[in-house]
Amino acid sequence: MKIAVLVKRVPDTASVFQIDGDQKSVKTDGLKFVMSPYDEHAMELAIQLKEAGKADEVIVVSAGPDGAKDVMRTALAMGADSGLLVTGDGVESLSSRGVAQALAAALKDFGAELILAGKQAVDDDASQVAERVAELLEYAHASVVTRFELEGTTATVDREIEGGQYTLELPLPAVCTIQKGINTPRYPTLPNIMKAKKKPIADKNLADLGLSGDALNSGIAVENLSLPRQDRLNKIIEGDNEVRVKELVRMLKEDEKAL
Amino acid sequence: MSVLVLLEQRGELKPCALEAATAASKVAQAAGVELNAVYIGQSLADQSAELAGLGIAKVYAYENDALNYYSNDGYVPIVRDLVQELGATVVIGSASALGKEYCASVAARLGTELAQDAIEVSWDGGLKAKKPVYAGKIVSEVSITASPAMVSLRPNVVKIERDGDAVPEIVKRDMPQVSLRTVLKEAAVAAAGQIELTEAKVVVSGGRGIGGPENWPVVQELADALGAALGASRAVVDAGWIHHSHQVGQTGKVVSPDIYVACGISGAIQHQAGMRTSKLIVAINKDPNAPIFKLCDYGIVGDLFEICPLLAAEVRKALGKE
Secondary structure, eight states: OEEEEEOOEEEOTTSOOOBOTTSSSBOOTTOOEEEOHHHHHHHHHHHHHHHTTSOSEEEEEEESOGGGHHHHHHHHHHTOSEEEEEESTTGGGOOHHHHHHHHHHHHTTTOOSEEEEESSOTTTOOOOHHHHHHHHHTOEEEEEEEEEEEETTEEEEEEEETTEEEEEEEESSEEEEEOTTSOOOOOOOHHHHHHHTTSOEEEEETGGGTOOGGGGOOSEEEEEEEOOOOOOOOEEOOSOHHHHHHHHHHIIIIISOOO | OEEEEEOOBSSSBOHHHHHHHHHHHHHHHHHTOEEEEEEEESOOGGGGGGGTTSOOSEEEEEEOGGGSSOOHHHHHHHHHHHHHHHTOSEEEEEOSHHHHHHHHHHHHHHTOOEEEEESEEEESSSEEEEEEETTTTEEEEEEEOSSSEEEEEOTTSSOOOOOSOOOOEEEEOOOOOOOOSSEEEEEEOOOTTOOOGGGOSEEEEEOGGGOSGGGHHHHHHHHHHHTOEEEEOHHHHHTTSSOGGGBBSTTSBOOOOSEEEEESOOOOHHHHHHHTTOSEEEEEESOTTOTHHHHOSEEEESOHHHHHHHHHHHHHHHTTOO
16 A cells, blocks of 8 residues: 655744745745644654555655755655655745645556645645645545554544544545644654665656646735734733732723623 | 635534624625525524524525534535535635635635635635734735635634524525445544633633643633633643643644633743634733743733632632632
8 A cells, every 4th residue: 555645844833934025925044944743743654554564655745846855855764765746837836726736636646545644734824735635636535633543445533623523434545634642753763864865756847747827826815924913911910919810800801891 | 696604513503603604794795795604414493593693695504414424525515516506706614623624625626715714804805814824923814816715714713793683594405415435433522511622712721830730620720710611731731731632832722712811831932823813811920031921911920829729719709600
């Protein structure tokens, strides 16, 4: 069985983000880029399935500029066998719809029986690429998976919902998006990092996938970036504990009408 | 042209469905078009009163016990066909854990664009949405020109508003024949009366400052007094003091309650990503330099073991609970 893991290279969210002069993008210089954290859990799951003899091959797949190969190398060092990068002019301006079309087209011939991805990427939090890939490839799918077992051609998964979970059985081929808590991603060892340098990463050009010209036009555009609300009161209540607590409750009740 | 709202139900209509309807109603009014809704699940009968006054003209109800629980295979083709039949130009759903999967799948089948987890949605000659990006450090305003334009709305950011008590027309639809590839084996849902974090109006969270898992009762007492759901920082979840399902933050749940009380939480960026859209933020921490005090509306610098019990008692008094 073949597993494809979708990963995305994103800025570390601990970074300080500055809005660029056009008000539509953030400045990228000085940002540290990493594999989106949920994708690490998807990678770990794929490697564990391979180690358990339930998968023969794990391929890591991404769409983005050449720099995305850095995080793909990390995935190869974790244990993926090879990489596939969808790249080319316009790849960075693709919407989620476009990225999903590109990934689905790139994966068509690979014949993955299982596609795993993080439940969302932590840059744009778009939370939809893997689901779209599933729909485009007509695979069964489940999102926000916190437990994954594979028996033959059936995956049994727990998927998180508000206040609970559903246990689902999915027939392969299937796509699952992975939630934190399912496993602890491994740190690549030095020998594996060295080995990863020799593993192949293939390029696929958008144009070769039939995606060029109008096919790349997105129907969604960033109009403006701004900082979140900055109007917090920042009122530190002084006094002894009884007084402060009374004052807080009074303000919540009378001033804010929140109680 | 019309607006369609996807009504989320998990055994019953959820508040996030009525919030999405409220937001969708404003969009429909601004665009001068009709608002309709789609409901899939067990009989809607007892719940139709919940939909009064929300500005919904028609509810297309696909009532079938086989689709009580969300299923991509079951729900998505129904919505795709209905959107095409109605010529809906805007589709609005909820950004719950299920709602995001639902909206992404519908958007894919319709070949259209979707903004997930919006905190604001409006109509200004076209559909616009604001959504947090980069762990909530930046808010992105997007315009969607693809049709239908799709948005999922973060729970708890829009207040349910009713205008009058007009009940929508319920249009019962036959369930199309669908084969469900995915089989639901078991549904573990929250016990009745248990307040789920993302839907709670008040959240009380504990962090490292609580000292150890044996001290949860101190925070829980305050949560009980406020009728709040219990949250936690990543540090205490990673330390094994509480289950991951309580984690508020970038790698946990995103909450937007009316009041968020952070007890012994320093307020790292990763935590802020999960709670910065709360309407009011209260911080209790003994470190006056904790970042949480820069983000809060009201702060008390002090020992949470003294403050929380006093605050719980005062809240009970204010709410007439004792």
